[in-house]
Amino acid sequence: AQKVTQAQTEISVVEKEDxxxxxxxxxxDTTYYLFWYKxxxxxxxxxxxxxxxxxxxxxxxxxxxxxxxxxxxSFNFTITASQVVDSAVYFCALSEAVTGNQFYxxxxxxxxxxx
Amino acid sequence: NAGVTQTPKFRVLKTGQSxxxxxxxxxxxxxxxxxxxxxxxxxxxIHYSVGEGTTAKGEVPDGYNVSRLKKQNFLLxxxxxxxxxxxxxxxxxxYPRALNTEAFFGQGTRLTVV
Numbered sequence: 647a648q649k650v651t652q653a654q655t656e657i658s659v660v661e662k663e664d665x666x667x668x669x670x671x672x673x674x675d676t677t678y679y680l681f682w683y684k685x686x687x688x689x690x691x692x693x694x695x696x697x698x699x700x701x702x703x704x705x706x707x708x709x710x711x712x713x714x715x716x717x718x719x720s721f722n723f724t725i726t727a728s729q730v731v732d733s734a735v736y737f738c739a740l741s742e743a744v745t746g747n748q749f750y751x752x753x754x755x756x757x758x759x760x761x
Numbered sequence: 762n763a764g765v766t767q768t769p770k771f772r773v774l775k776t777g778q779s780x781x782x783x784x785x786x787x788x789x790x791x792x793x794x795x796x797x798x799x800x801x802x803x804x805x806x807i808h809y810s811v812g813e814g815t816t817a818k819g820e821v822p823d824g825y826n827v828s829r830l831k832k833q834n835f836l837l838x839x840x841x842x843x844x845x846x847x848x849x850x851x852x853x854x855x856y857p858r859a860l861n862t863e864a865f866f867g868q869g870t871r872l873t874v875v
Binding site for chain 1: 805864868
């Protein structure tokens with residue numbers, strides 16, 4: 647079973663629009679960690695944020711914000727006032743205490759910001 | 762401090778050839794991983810290692826072997842390359858879970874098998 651689901655395969659927005667990338671996860675563990683990574687066209691994977699299962703506080707970092715809701719098993723990512731440089735593939739990932747050491751990735755959402 | 766370094770960055774193999782991808786990290790991380798990335802499939806774990814001398818299978822291990830003879834290095838081998846192994850390969854490393862850390866990735870190796 648897919649542990650991390652990113653249902654949005656591709657999204658296009660016009661510059662300065664807000665956009666939310668969805669991430670739904672599945673785990674039976676009570677201790678787990680969630681992550682978002684960005685993969686720009688150059689191909690490297692850039693870490694954006696991590697959250698542990700005991701910390702449901704939302705986080706804001708500049709134009710980026712993350713909404714973690716255990717009740718719906720979601721960890722969504724919002725970009726406010728999108729810019730062309732935000733164009734990338736974004737991956738959500740899960741790491742569980744019970745499976746120890748593995749990071750499970752979603753299939754990614756490709757975001758295109760149109761100038 | 763280079764982080765995670767993968768060698769080579771690009772490679773073209775003929776079907777049946779063998780090769781080894783090298784991953785080196787200088788962050789003293791215990792855990793290391795090999796992933797492959799294919800269009801529409803995200804990153805899938807091939808093998809991983811929780812310490813020097815230990816390796817374990819991930820989600821898609823068939824056709825690959827690994828070795829972790831030194832803590833800082835994690836090698837991925839293809840004994841007889843197949844076109845289905847055309848992919849982008851990423852190595853990553855991390856601290857043990859107790860430190861609540863993310864995985865640090867290399868730049869990737871683009872492998873084409875013809």
